[in-house]
Amino acid sequence: MAHSGPMTDWRKAKLPVFAFLAPATIIYTLFMIYPLIDSIRLSFYSTPSGGEMAFVGFDNYRTILGDPDWSATFWNSFWNNMKFFAVHMLVQNPIGIALAGILSLPQLRFRNTYRTMMIMPTMLSVVLVGFIWQLILSPVWGVGVDILDIFGLKSLFGPWLGKEGSALITLSFISVWQWVGIPLMLIYAALLAIPDDLVDAAIVDGATHFEVFLHIKLPLVLPTIAMVSILTFVGNFNAFDLIYAVKGALAGPNFSTDIMGTLFYRTFFGYQLQLGDPSLGATVASLMFLIILAGVLFYLFAVQRRLARYQL
């Protein structure tokens, strides 16, 4: 049969396209979209003690954003989340980019060993990571204080995970340590895709490796860095496990490590004597979703569209 143009091809291809898309669509709808919508629906209901679930409109949102206690807790967890995100953006991603830049240098030896070592923590369980770092930083058993002692910095050591001022930053650094492999891997892959001709030409023109990185490689991988940033944003605003594993759902001391994930857990499932409230919990979850959605939309419209992409 002769080809008669793209239109006929598309019509012919339609059935297989739908057939191939169907499983993913069905599973995604069933396990992602439906629960999301149902959770938003749940946030408009309330269940009085021992009573039936009743529609209450925006009452739950009014409680969380309007009630002084709830809104203080909610905004505290929101700002903590912003700090958590800021540390990742300022520390994790620059380190990831720098390490990827170094790894992609042609004359580097043992490249695969370094790469494996840097990716390793990503594969550890978060509970394990929390436990290891709690031990390292422990004022009684930890090796942290001994290591500082070697450099004569013993006096700088403190119970960092237990102080209001330092607990969140310390946890952010632990998370950075664990996840730095992801931006490293993505940016490394993008750097490898840059044709050698470009780099060679620049070197012949007298550029140093650092100049090549700054003026040639970095602009070319900028779209990847933007993608890494949005992944970091979504990941950080959904974060929960590390804080829960190290500090519990009360996220102490004095809620200084409370992020929206732990607030959601406390509200939805309850904690110790506090009974869970599924509809208030769903409200927190919906607010988290809205914040993440706003961030992603901002990225799509304000950042993504302005990124210059170069045909390599």
Added chain:
Amino acid sequence: MSNKVFAKGLAAALAASVALVPLMASAGELVIESWRNDDIDIWNDQIIPAFNKEYPEIKVTFSPTPPTDYNALINAKFAGGTAGDLITCRPFDASLELYKQGNLAPLDDIKGMDNFSDVAKSAWQTDDGSATFCLPMASVIHGFIYNKEAFEAAGVEVPKTREEFYAALDKIKEEGSYIPMAMGTADQWEAATMGFQNIGPNYWKGEEGRKALIDGNQKFTDKPYIDTFTELASWSNYLPDGYEAISYPDAQNLFSLGRAAVYPAGSWDISLFNSQAEFEFGAFPPPPAAGSDTCYISDHTDIALGLNAKSPNAAEAKIFLEWMTGSEFASLYSNALPGFFSLSNHKVEISDPVANEFVSWRQKCESTIRNSYQILSRGTPNLENELWNISAQVINGTVTPEEAGQATEAGLAKWYAPHQ
């Protein structure tokens, strides 16, 4: 027999057995839901066999889940209709809510229910006391566990008064080979549970103060509570360096490795120390002020067993519950788990010396339960969670005792009418 016939027969037998398994499982088999996954061996090796000696036809399975997941899981199981027949009950509101939702059956007609005192039953009754929905199993008692060698090294006696207690701690600190007190504030709950609720009853006179808080006749800004916070704040002098980042297991290890002299305890810690500590240890109750004639202890109702209202095996389950009211269960349970004390009125011989010391305080001191548990943790902010946070901050020195009292009272007054 040809292969074909053999295969058919085998298939039929398999099908029959598969079909029969669920039937067999539901015929009088009781499933116990519990958060005590540490206790599975004790149930399987001691308690269930003892029950089966009397009632061999009733099969019992102990099916625990991790403590932190239990509340969420049991609610989900009730909602989905898959909860077991017997449900381990947390004290007060969590179980009361299950009863109100119709998930737990009333148990007032169980024979032997009168073997339990009113205080023992209070944690699993409606607010007016008209219905009891779980059978009280055990309480835990607070006090201090001490390292006998450390006390000898520093030349101090077991303290009888508060003054002696802090004099002893000072002496141990001066002597220097032991950390005076092993506790941290990283997990926050120890500060409230083993700190505030441990030493507090001596200030607020046990039940008298607890009831006065519920009535609204006392406030957290009153002297007994400020004094408790003040004593708690003084603990920071005796805790290990960097106690702000020391967790509950860290503190347990510090004590069981023999590095600390005193450990603010819940009686449940006994079995861990029995298995890990290589030195002799003893216990003393929270010392009252010199000259006071009564001492008070926190003898906290902690665990009970209820009946799933929709259980298909309610008759068998009631037989099991009735057996649990007897002296055999009381003695088995208290001895199998040193530090969990049966709440029944039966006289129980406890073989563990330290556990025996703990339970002996019931004779000379007045018992009370943790003051945040009944009614007062129903609203938001939740009093128990507030106390965790605030007690930890008092010890950390980030709030003063007065501020702590004001913050706690403000939280309670926000939703609890008698305090408004």
